[in-house]
Amino acid sequence: MAVFNHVSFDEHEQVVFCHDKQSGLKAIIAVHNTNLGPAVGGCRMWNYQSDDEALTDVLRLSRGMTYKNALAGLTMGGGKAVIIADPKTTDREALFLAFGRFVNSLGGKYYSAEDVGVSTSDIMIASRETEFVAGLEGKSGDPSPLTALGTYLGIKAAVKHQRGIDSLQGIKISVQGVGHVGYYLCKHLHDAGAELIVTDIHQASLDRVATEFGATVVAPQDIYTQNVDVYAPCALGATLNDTTLPLLKATIVAGCANNQLAEVRHGEKLKQMGILYAPDYVINAGGIINVSFEKNYDAAAATAKVEQIYNTLLTIFERADSENRTTGSVADEMAKAIIDAAK
Ligand code: NAD
16 A cells, blocks of 8 residues: 555645554544645545555545635645544444544644544544544534535536526436435525435435425436436545446536546546536535634624635636636646645
8 A cells, every 4th residue: 555655645744544452443634734724624434445445535535625625715724534434333432532532642733523424423522532623513513504505506606607597496406415415405406496316325315305305316326317407426426437427418517525526537528528517625615614613603604605615616617618627627726826825
């Protein structure tokens, strides 16, 4: 397993491999860049099939946080943590106390929060061992509703840019993954008059959006071929790849999942196909914006900042068109300029 030579290493400042014998914790904390402030990014718990898979995930996610925080206008750097374990594991107390101790050992260089497989109650456990956590109950809380708001506004910006309309009335949208964020996103889209086609691997989540929002349910493998205007990936990463791209009928890809492109070249391919792609770390910044208000939580101020995602995306879309570039490369360039200026 290469670390310094890993294809996604990208000048990480620090990568910490954590092992606690008593609890069985195996985790990796990656601090990508702290030019703008302490690294902040969630902790993911997943049944990784290998250490290599976990390392790749944490490096890609951590780098994404640096870019996300910069473009969202936050004074925070980028980092992320992964715990290698079954996310359904019930014995969480010892695991998250041990995780909290490792976060604490970094002395405030990295702040953790929830991500896939980890809930705010897990982070509450970690907070007994460290102050360097965010998204706590009674403070900024669950980031998912504001991630969903930002994603909804990002879809609106994409529709506005591509079709010149301000409304989602009658727009067909497929949503892959109706978990924490996907559920709230479906609510916004339904309220705005969109027609929903959804999939998930968790039946109860599907039943909920079908009942509450009249969503049509399809099997996971059928989500890519749906005759829709917008495809919103809201489950895991790398769902835009060589296999799925030829199947897409949507002309817009805009969803909350992190690392949607399997490789950078898939962003080029989307452009060639005439599909407008909302860069994932721009459209899904709502949750981290919410977390950035942790110390003196102000819901109205957090919401107002999340609403800026709409204009940021319009700027990226317009520049990408006028410079004949991918939206991803424009976003990266804008983020890098902010990060380098803060050096
Ligand atoms: P979640 O775990 O609550 O929801 C993910 C959903 O996807 C689950 O319901 C799961 O069953 C489903 N899923 C998993 N594999 C699937 C598959 N192959 N096909 C269909 N459905 C599948 O997670 P979440 O918090 O809603 O986050 C969703 C995505 O958004 C993740 O990529 C996460 O990193 C990203 N994200 C979340 C936040 C946040 O505030 N929660 C912020 C930024 C980015």
